[in-house]
Amino acid sequence: xxxxxxxxGYVDDPVEEDTCYGISAKGLFGGGYVWSPGYxxxxxxxxxxxxxxxxxxxxxxxxxxxxVESFQWQILVDGTAIETGYSTGGWLIIRENxxxxxxxxxxxxxxxxxxxxxxxxxxxxxEISAYIDSFWxxxxxxxxxxxxxxxxxxxxxxxxxDTTYVSGAEGKDTIERIDVESIAYPKEVMAKLYSPKSxxxxxxxxxxxxxxxxxxxTYLFANxxxxxxxxxxxxxxxxxxxxxxxxxxxxxxxxxxxxxxVAKGAVAGFRQNITHGITLAELPELYFWYNIERFSSSAVLxxxxxxxxxxxKFYTIxxxxxxxxxxxxRYDIPAGTLHNWRQGGGKITAIEMRLxxxxxxxxxxxxxxxxxxxxxxxxxxxxTKWHIEDFYTFVGGTKTGKWRVDVILADGSDxxxxxxxxxxxxxxxxLDVYNVEVPASLKEGETGIFTVQVKNHGPKAIGEDxxxxxxxxxxxxxxxxxxxxxxxxxxxxxxxxxxxxxWTALYGKEENEGNWKIIARVNENGEIAEWEMKDNWYASxxxxxxxxxxxxxxxxxxxxxxxxxxxxTINISIIVHNIGYANASARIKIYKRGVDEDKFVLIGxxxxxxxxxxxSKARVVHTWMADNGTYHIKVEVSCDDEINTGNNVxxxxxxxxxxxxxxxxxxxxxxxxxxxxVMGQIVNISATISDENTTIERxxxxxxxxxxxxxxxxxxxxxxxxxxxxxxxSKVGYYTVVIQAWDTSVLQNMAETxxxxxxxVYEGIETDPPVIKAVSIDPPEAKQVVSGTVNISxxxxxxxxxxxAVVIISDGTTEETHExxxxxxxxxxxxxxxxxxGTFSYYIDVVDASANANHNRSATHSFEVPSDYDxxxxxxxxxxxxGSDPRNESDVINVSVGGEEGYLLWVAGNHTYRYWDRDxxxxxxxxxxxxxxxxxxDVLFDADGDGRADYYYNEAAKELRVYExxxxxxxxxxxxxxxxxxxxxxxxxxxxxxxxx
Numbered sequence: 001x002x003x004x005x006x007x008x009g010y011v012d013d014p015v016e017e018d019t020c021y022g023i024s025a026k027g028l029f030g031g032g033y034v035w036s037p038g039y040x041x042x043x044x045x046x047x048x049x050x051x052x053x054x055x056x057x058x059x060x061x062x063x064x065x066x067x068v069e070s071f072q073w074q075i076l077v078d079g080t081a082i083e084t085g086y087s088t089g090g091w092l093i094i095r096e097n098x099x100x101x102x103x104x105x106x107x108x109x110x111x112x113x114x115x116x117x118x119x120x121x122x123x124x125x126x127e128i129s130a131y132i133d134s135f136w137x138x139x140x141x142x143x144x145x146x147x148x149x150x151x152x153x154x155x156x157x158x159x160x161x162d163t164t165y166v167s168g169a170e171g172k173d174t175i176e177r178i179d180v181e182s183i184a185y186p187k188e189v190m191a192k193l194y195s196p197k198s199x200x201x202x203x204x205x206x207x208x209x210x211x212x213x214x215x216x217x218t219y220l221f222a223n224x225x226x227x228x229x230x231x232x233x234x235x236x237x238x239x240x241x242x243x244x245x246x247x248x249x250x251x252x253x254x255x256x257x258x259x260x261x262v263a264k265g266a267v268a269g270f271r272q273n274i275t276h277g278i279t280l281a282e283l284p285e286l287y288f289w290y291n292i293e294r295f296s297s298s299a300v301l302x303x304x305x306x307x308x309x310x311x312x313k314f315y316t317i318x319x320x321x322x323x324x325x326x327x328x329x330r331y332d333i334p335a336g337t338l339h340n341w342r343q344g345g346g347k348i349t350a351i352e353m354r355l356x357x358x359x360x361x362x363x364x365x366x367x368x369x370x371x372x373x374x375x376x377x378x379x380x381x382x383x384t385k386w387h388i389e390d391f392y393t394f395v396g397g398t399k400t401g402k403w404r405v406d407v408i409l410a411d412g413s414d415x416x417x418x419x420x421x422x423x424x425x426x427x428x429x430x431l432d433v434y435n436v437e438v439p440a441s442l443k444e445g446e447t448g449i450f451t452v453q454v455k456n457h458g459p460k461a462i463g464e465d466x467x468x469x470x471x472x473x474x475x476x477x478x479x480x481x482x483x484x485x486x487x488x489x490x491x492x493x494x495x496x497x498x499x500x501x502x503w504t505a506l507y508g509k510e511e512n513e514g515n516w517k518i519i520a521r522v523n524e525n526g527e528i529a530e531w532e533m534k535d536n537w538y539a540s541x542x543x544x545x546x547x548x549x550x551x552x553x554x555x556x557x558x559x560x561x562x563x564x565x566x567x568x569t570i571n572i573s574i575i576v577h578n579i580g581y582a583n584a585s586a587r588i589k590i591y592k593r594g595v596d597e598d599k600f601v602l603i604g605x606x607x608x609x610x611x612x613x614x615x616s617k618a619r620v621v622h623t624w625m626a627d628n629g630t631y632h633i634k635v636e637v638s639c640d641d642e643i644n645t646g647n648n649v650x651x652x653x654x655x656x657x658x659x660x661x662x663x664x665x666x667x668x669x670x671x672x673x674x675x676x677x678v679m680g681q682i683v684n685i686s687a688t689i690s691d692e693n694t695t696i697e698r699x700x701x702x703x704x705x706x707x708x709x710x711x712x713x714x715x716x717x718x719x720x721x722x723x724x725x726x727x728x729x730s731k732v733g734y735y736t737v738v739i740q741a742w743d744t745s746v747l748q749n750m751a752e753t754x755x756x757x758x759x760x761v762y763e764g765i766e767t768d769p770p771v772i773k774a775v776s777i778d779p780p781e782a783k784q785v786v787s788g789t790v791n792i793s794x795x796x797x798x799x800x801x802x803x804x805a806v807v808i809i810s811d812g813t814t815e816e817t818h819e820x821x822x823x824x825x826x827x828x829x830x831x832x833x834x835x836x837x838g839t840f841s842y843y844i845d846v847v848d849a850s851a852n853a854n855h856n857r858s859a860t861h862s863f864e865v866p867s868d869y870d871x872x873x874x875x876x877x878x879x880x881x882x883g884s885d886p887r888n889e890s891d892v893i894n895v896s897v898g899g900e901e902g903y904l905l906w907v908a909g910n911h912t913y914r915y916w917d918r919d920x921x922x923x924x925x926x927x928x929x930x931x932x933x934x935x936x937x938d939v940l941f942d943a944d945g946d947g948r949a950d951y952y953y954n955e956a957a958k959e960l961r962v963y964e965x966x967x968x969x970x971x972x973x974x975x976x977x978x979x980x981x982x983x984x985x986x987x988x989x990x991x992x993x994x995x996x997x
Contacts, residue, residue, distance in 0.1 A: 001039055002038015003028055003038060005026075006024070006025045006114075007024045007025065008021070008022065008023045009021070010022070020061075020063075022130070023042070023128075023130045023131075025127065025128045026126075032127050033125060035070070035126070037117060040113070040114050043109050043110065043112075045107055046107065046137065047107050048102050048106055048108055051104065052106070055097075055099045056099050056137050056139050057096065057138040058077075058097075058098045058110070058137055059093075059134065060075070060093075061091045061132065062085065062112075063088055064087055064088050064128075064131070065088075066126070066127065066128040066129065066130075067126045068116060068120070068126050068128055069120065070118040071086065071114075071116055072084060072085070072117065073114050074113045077101040077108060077111075078101065078105075078108055079111075082101065091133075110135070112132050157180070157181055157419070158178060159178075161405060162423070163423060163424060164425075165423060166426050166529040167425055167428055168530065168531020169531060170533065173393055173394045173395070174390065175193075175390075175393075175405075175423075176389065177391070178191055178387065178388050178405070179385070180385070180407055182386075182409055184411070185384060186383065186386075186410060187410060188206035188274065188276050189386045189409050190276065190374075191204050191405055192204075193391070193392055193405055196403060198404075202284060202391070202392050203278055203282040203284055204374055205283075205284055205372070205373055206277075206374070206408075207375075208272055208275075209272060210272075210372065210374040211369060212243055213381075214383075215232050218272055220269075220270050221268070221269055221271070223266060223268075226260050227248060227266060228262070228266050231244070237367075238289040243369035244270050244367065244369070245367055246355040246365070246366045247294075248355060248357055248364050250361055250363060262360065263357065264357055265356065266356070266362070268355045269302075272352075273350045274348055276408065277348050278348055280310065280313070280344050280346050283348070285333070285373050286333040286338065287331060287373065288330075288331055288369070288370065289328050289330050289368070290367065290368055291327065291366070291369075292326070292367075293365040294363060295319060296362045296363055299356065299358065300317060301319065301353060301354070301366065302314055302316050302354040302355075305341065306348070306349050306351070307347060307348055317331065328369070353368060399425070402422055402423075402424060403423050403425050404421070428460055428530050429456050429460045429461070429528060430530055430532045431454060431522045431535075432455045432457055432536070433470075433535070434453040434538075436520045436540050438450055438540050438542045439542060442505045442543070442544050444549075444580060445549065446505050447502055447504050448505050449500055449501075450502075450503065450518070451498060452470055452499050452500075454497055454499075455491070456491035458493035458494065459493065462490045463490050464490035466489070466490055466528065467488070467489060467764070468522060468523060469486075469524060470487060470499050471524055472485075472501045472518065473519045473521070474503055475517055477517075478509070479508050479512065485764065485851070486764055487764040514543050514546060515542075515544075516541065516542050517541055519540075522537075546581035546582045547580050547582050547642065548582045548642055549644055550577065550578055550584055550637045550642065550648060551577045551578075552577065553647075553715070554697075554715065556575040556577070557572070557650050557652045559572060560573060562654075563661070563746055564656050565657055566656060566657050567625050572603075572621065572624055572633065573621050574621070576618050576619075577612075577616075582614050583614055584639040585611055585612075586637055586639050587610075587638050587639065588608040589606070589636045590608075590622055590634070590635055591603060591636070592631050592634075595629070595630045595632065600632070628657030629657070630653060631654050631656065632652075632653055632719045633653070633654055635652075637649075647715070652696075655693075655694050658693065658694075661694045661745035663693055664743065664750055665689055665691040666689070666690050666692075667687050667688070667741055667751050667753050668687065669688040670685075671684075672685050672737060672756055677758065677760055677761070678760075678763040679730055679762060679763070680730055682727070683726070683729075684724060684725075685726075685737055686722060686725075687699075687714075687739050688721045688722055689721055690721045691743040691749075694745045695743065698742055699723045699742075701727075701737055702739075703727060705734065705736075706733070708731075710727075713725070714739070732760050734757060734855060735759065736757050737758065738756075740752045765851045765852050767852055767854055768798075770798035770802060771797045772858045773795050774794060775858050777790055777791065778790065778793075782862065783863065784864075784865055785834070785865070786837055786865060787876075788833075789833050790834060792820075793822075793828065793830075794820075794827075794828055796828045798846075802828075803849040805819070805820040805823075806819055806845050808844075809842045810841050810842070820844070837876070838864075839864050839865075840865070842862070843857055843860045844858040845858075870888060872903075873892065873894060873903065874892050874903050878905075878921075881923060882905045882914045883905075884907055892906070893953065895915070895943075895951065896918075897943060900919065900944055901917075902916060903918070904953060913928075917943070917945060926940060931963060934956065936955065938961075940952040941953070949963050
């Protein structure tokens with residue numbers, strides 16, 4: 001339209017090497033001096049997918065160049081301009097959301113218009129050139145839309161939320177993080193949480209750039225360019241890459257009259273406008289991070305919320321109450337202030353912070369970063385990904401049911417896309433140690449009964465298929481710690497269940513005077529979700545009255561000499577222990593009985609009296625003579641009000657007469673009962689111990705759990721050869737047992753058993769070992785080449801889950817332990833690189849995840865890494881070093897000759913051979929050439945290492961032949977002699993030819 005002559009059509013791209021569509025004009029008459037109003041428009045009708053119910057983004061490129069002042073171009077949708085521009089200086093990428101323009105439309109017309117809006121006359125020639133390219137509309141099938149609100153063509157998704165939360169249960173009660181990803185670059189992202197009754201519980205602040213990564217979203221201001229400044233800088237920041245610097249400093253000019261101090265009321269600040277405003281009632285907690293580089297007590301920070309519909313809300317923060325240490329700190333706007341702000345009406349439109357001078361010459365520098373509470377862009381350059389942390393915690397009194405999280409993305413014109421996510425908030429139980437009953441009085445050695453009552457306050461019941469663990473700990477500070485465990489099956493709301501524990505009372509450390517602390521706990525490790533864990537324990541105390549306890553062991557009775565002769569005086573030395581804390585008046589009696597006699601007879605006139613203080617010992621010596629033979633010597637000790645009389649008698653044998661003994665004792669029939677015992681209960685270890693020539697001096701049992709080792713003296717059952725020890729442990733685990741015995745010969749002989757074992761476990765917790773089966777190795781022949789890998793795998797399963805699965809591999813001298821990977825479908829595996837030849841054994845060791853840490857070990861298997869896998873005579877390490885294949889014996893040719901042993905190794909990658917000299921262990925290069933004239937190349941090699949080839953191998957004949965170097969013939973030169981006349985004629989002919997050209 002108009003008098004201007006426009007040229008249009010497909011033209012060469014002004015930048016790229018392809019074609020585009022071009023429009024050009026040179027004014028009236030084509031001269032470029034006179035211009036009148038007019039335009040040209042090209043258009044295309046487009047069928048709208050999904051009848052305008054989807055979302056749509058228009059893509060394209062525009063390149064416009066003109067020196068006509070009244071020139072402009074426009075992109076129009078059904079006649080409405082969605083983009084307007086002028087000279088672009090290059091290709092301008094167009095990306096416009098046109099969803100609202102296509103809403104509910106079946107077809108639409110998209111146009112590109114170039115226009116001169118006013119008339120002009122110039123003295124210089126002018127022209128207009130415009131180009132368009134790559135226009136297309138992005139959309140997606142409506143069935144895959146992720147946000148219900150499809151305005152402006154955005155889509156995105158939110159992640160990080162669980163489908164179920166448990167109110168008040170630590171680890172299960174918090175929306176720890178929400179991640180949002182969008183195809184577009186939203187200006188603001190926010191989230192709102194609604195209760196089952198659709199009450200708004202929490203919202204985030206929709207700040208466009210809380211970490212100040214892009215300057216376009218933050219308005220900076222200062223009232224004096226000399227003394228105040230506000231800027232976004234990269235030197236100092238808390239999160240992201242930038243922060244705001246607010247600075248006030250006196251100005252020093254070149255001349256004194258130019259100096260200027262900071263004025264009272266000086267201001268430096270910033271503001272971020274909010275497009276998708278929220279109401280003051282929805283205001284979340286507000287905070288910011290600050291770092292004070294320069295401090296003045298007369299400066300303040302003013303935090304302001306700008307609103308519509310109400311007066312602005314502001315809060316003043318004196319710098320004097322902030323931390324001035326050049327470190328980053330978080331400041332939270334007080335909860336009371338926020339509560340008052342929420343009571344007012346109005347909608348939030350911006351947040352503003354100002355650094356203000358309350359007095360003249362106030363110099364301060366403050367850095368501000370990471371405004372909250374708001375979504376943060378993932379990084380400085382990508383605004384398609386946002387996240388927010390610690391969004392909400394569902395406390396014990398939270399309403400259960402279906403909650404809703406709305407995630408909202410908004411652009412600069414408040415076009416929004418939203419996603420609603422349903423989450424289920426479940427109730428939790430509240431277990432309570434309701435009461436603990438302890439004995440009113442307890443003497444050392446008595447069995448005390450402790451009753452623990454637990455209750456479920458609800459609101460959720462615990463089914464009977466769920467075990468509830470209850471523990472009772474009895475301990476002294478820096479002393480013994482005894483922990484017992486039981487369980488009950490489920491608890492209904494307000495139901496109370498009772499469990500009892502038994503403990504054989506100990507006095508403990510003397511400084512504690514018999515006082516023991518008691519703590520009962522329920523659900524100690526939090527296996528069951530609870531909304532309140534603070535009442536899961538109950539503390540009490542019990543006092544134990546001390547008692548005497550005299551004790552004697554085999555090693556406390558000593559015969560000197562140990563192997564006497566007839567009528568030789570024997571000193572019977574006896575040590576009596578009072579292991580109780582109360583004093584004792586001990587009575588000691590000594591009896592003898594020959595091995596062939598029926599009754600014990602008292603030695604001496606009666607009992608020996610001895611006073612022994614608590615936790616001490618005393619020694620008595622009695623002399624005796626006897627005829628040849630073997631005698632049972634019985635020592636009895638006793639006192640009044642004794643704790644335990646089971647350790648008061650020792651029967652020890654002595655042989656009078658006989659020859660020297662060089663034979664160790666015999667230890668047989670070792671028994672451990674039970675092999676699995678509950679923590680704190682008795683384990684009985686016994687064996688039959690005898691000596692053929694003398695008698696048994698003493699026997700001990702050593703018990704170890706891998707970290708701690710204890711030794712116990714074994715007691716004898718009457719005059720039999722049966723010896724035993726009873727032990728208990730308060731530590732769960734696997735224990736090993738070794739029994740040792742010494743005889744009474746002059747040169748004592750000692751015997752020792754192999755290791756036996758038992759376990760200590762929690763009561764009521766499963767003790768079945770993990771299942772290990774289908775142990776296999778790949779390659780299945782259990783043979784692998786050096787540098788290859790073996791894969792060891794097994795099916796491993798346990799009802800409590802697997803805590804640890806390892807494979808132990810040994811080369812016969814050292815062991816390596818490796819964690820196994822996997823676990824999916826109960827398959828665990830470990831892959832090992834075989835870098836050393838040898839024969840290796842391996843087994844799998846597994847510990848389950850139950851409190852008893854049940855253990856199992858597979859059978860031992862083996863695999864081989866031979867030094868010469870293909871048995872071709874060349875070690876695999878040599879073949880690998882040469883680049884040959886150690887699996888293929890046909891790649892090696894034995895070319896040993898005379899006293900030189902060597903091999904040709906085929907290197908497939910280089911299509912050649914290399915020679916290995918076994919004697920020198922050296923790999924040498926070869927030469928290929930046709931030596932014998934048969935038309936095929938032969939392989940020449942240096943067998944003796946003198947640097948010259950001395951043999952060659954004929955591959956066709958498969959023969960090894962001696963190579964002798966042939967002397968090279970010196971080339972002869974042919975000299976052509978021309979007569980001088982002929983040479984003169986040739987030169988003349990050449991000269992004439994050059995002149996003609």
